[in-house]
Amino acid sequence: MPAASTQPAIEGWFAADDSGATHLIGGKCAQCATYVFPPRENNCPNPACDSDVLNLVPLSRRGKVWSYTENRYPPPAPYPAPDPFEPFAIAAVQLADEGLIVLGKVVEGTLAADLKVGMDMELTTMPLYTDADGVERTTYAWMVADARSKEGTAR
Ligand SMILES: [Zn+2]
Numbered sequence: 001m002p003a004a005s006t007q008p009a010i011e012g013w014f015a016a017d018d019s020g021a022t023h024l025i026g027g028k029c030a031q032c033a034t035y036v037f038p039p040r041e042n043n044c045p046n047p048a049c050d051s052d053v054l055n056l057v058p059l060s061r062r063g064k065v066w067s068y069t070e071n072r073y074p075p076p077a078p079y080p081a082p083d084p085f086e087p088f089a090i091a092a093v094q095l096a097d098e099g100l101i102v103l104g105k106v107v108e109g110t111l112a113a114d115l116k117v118g119m120d121m122e123l124t125t126m127p128l129y130t131d132a133d134g135v136e137r138t139t140y141a142w143m144v145a146d147a148r149s150k151e152g153t154a155r
Contacts, residue, residue, distance in 0.1 A: 009128045009137035013038055015058070022125050023061050024102060024140060027054030035059070035098045059100070062145060063093040065119045066101050070112035080129035087111065091142045093121045107143045120145040 008014065014024050027036040029044040031051035037059065044051045068091040074081035089106035106115070107126055122145040125138045 005134075006127075006136045006138055009139045012056075014123070014125070014140040016125075017058075021061060022123050022140060024059040024123060025056055026059045026098070026100065028057045029054055035095075035100045037100055037102050059102075060095040060097045061123045063095040063102070063121055065091050065115055065117050065121055066094040067092040067117065068106070068112055068115045082129075089115060091115060091121060093142055105139065105141045107141050110144060114144065122146070 012025060014022050016022050024037060025039045027039045027041060028034070029046065029049060029051050030053045032044065032046050032049040034044055034046040034049065035057075036045055036054065039054075039056050041054050041056065042052045044054060068089055070087055070089050072087045074085040086108070088108065089110055089112050090103060091106050092101050092103045094101050105126065107124060121142045124141055124143050126141040128137050128139040130136050
């Protein structure tokens with residue numbers, strides 16, 4: 001069997017459903033329903049809750065921009081950075097159903113000037129780097145949601 005040429009950079013943070021749409025995976029407290037991202041399976045973050053069981057659940061694919069910034073400098077070694085380095089935007093997006101705020105890179109071609117607080121965003125994936133075995137490692141990313149496409153509308 002040939003090795004997959006594309007793999008997530010970090011296992012278990014996001015997955016694709018049958019239609020190929022990517023969603024994040026979060027932890028949800030079995031007792032108080034508090035969500036966490038990145039996902040973990042214990043240690044509820046709610047100080048008023050003593051539960052130690054979080055279930056892994058798919059999170060909303062959409063949300064609204066809560067805050068954003070632009071990274072104009074490459075990260076220091078050993079973090080992988082493309083050469084030449086291109087500035088990229090980072091958005092903190094509040095998920096539609098959970099209210100959780102998830103920080104992520106914004107897809108190439110969208111910079112801070114293109115973003116606004118409250119803007120609808122949608123989850124996708126983008127290549128992050130190619131590892132020593134030639135495997136393209138991907139990460140989740142935010143893109144501006146297409147205003148014309150409505151969630152759940154079939155063609
Ligand atoms: Zn809890």
